[in-house]
Amino acid sequence: MIPSLSRAPALKLTRPIVLVGLMGAGKTTVGRRLADKLRIDFYDADEEIEASAHMRISDIFEAYGEPAFRDGERKVIERLLDGPPHVLATGGGAFMNDQTRALVKEQATSLWLKADLDLLVKRTAHRNHRPLLRTGDPREILDKLLKERAPVYANADISVDSIEGPHHKTVDKIIRTLQEYKKAGNPL
Numbered sequence: 001m002i003p004s005l006s007r008a009p010a011l012k013l014t015r016p017i018v019l020v021g022l023m024g025a026g027k028t029t030v031g032r033r034l035a036d037k038l039r040i041d042f043y044d045a046d047e048e049i050e051a052s053a054h055m056r057i058s059d060i061f062e063a064y065g066e067p068a069f070r071d072g073e074r075k076v077i078e079r080l081l082d083g084p085p086h087v088l089a090t091g092g093g094a095f096m097n098d099q100t101r102a103l104v105k106e107q108a109t110s111l112w113l114k115a116d117l118d119l120l121v122k123r124t125a126h127r128n129h130r131p132l133l134r135t136g137d138p139r140e141i142l143d144k145l146l147k148e149r150a151p152v153y154a155n156a157d158i159s160v161d162s163i164e165g166p167h168h169k170t171v172d173k174i175i176r177t178l179q180e181y182k183k184a185g186n187p188l
Contacts, residue, residue, distance in 0.1 A: 011038060011178060013085035013188055018077075018104045020095040020153055021113040022145055024123035026162045026170060027089035030113060033171045035087040045090045048076045057091075066093075074100045081107040092145070096152055105157075109181070109188055111174065112156035117143055119164055157186070 017034070019027040028044050035042030046057055049072055053060055060069045073094055080088055081103055088108070094100050095110070104110050115123075120142045153159075158181055160174050182188040 013038065013040065015187060016081055016086050016088050016108040018088045018090060018108045018110045019113050020090055020110055020156055021092065022115065022120055022142065022149065023092040024120040025113040025115040026167065027113050030162065030167050030170050031087045031089040033167050034174055037171055037175065041086040043080050043086055043088045045073060045077055045088060045094060048080060049073055052076055070097050078103055096149060109158065110156035112153040112159040113162045114159055115162040117146060
């Protein structure tokens with residue numbers, strides 16, 4: 001018996017859980033563990049975009065620009081939301097797109113995985129695959145993005161603080177929050 005699966009909560013989902021938040025918040029890492037614990041599939045929108053485009057995201061940004069990337073991102077997310085319940089980690093800017101946000105609102109439960117600036121800087125340091133952090137000081141860029149995007153991320157159905165330390169602690173917080181959300185009569 002796999003220990004993490006034996007502890008899976010009794011939480012039946014009828015729609016996808018979409019993780020939103022800034023790069024470095026832990027959407028992919030926490031999302032994989034959350035899906036495992038819920039015994040459902042996990043998808044990373046960035047990985048799905050790269051597979052569809054046969055290009056790395058940084059190359060898409062360089063060759064076609066951010067608007068073209070966001071359009072492709074929306075299409076991939078739309079395709080993924082048509083599937084059975086799963087956990088979907090989105091890129092940091094996905095929820096900023098009005099059409100993408102409306103799709104998520106209609107077809108899924110959105111969860112803002114929040115993290116403070118220091119944690120975001122720490123988690124994104126020494127990683128050069130983030131196109132938006134290549135244009136200047138990463139701390140300044142993340143601070144600006146956090147200020148711009150937090151009001152939009154706040155439109156997510158649920159928010160949970162991503163904490164430093166073992167990811168299972170954040171996953172456990174998410175599970176408890178989802179259970180409370182469902183008990184309150186919200187669709188999950």
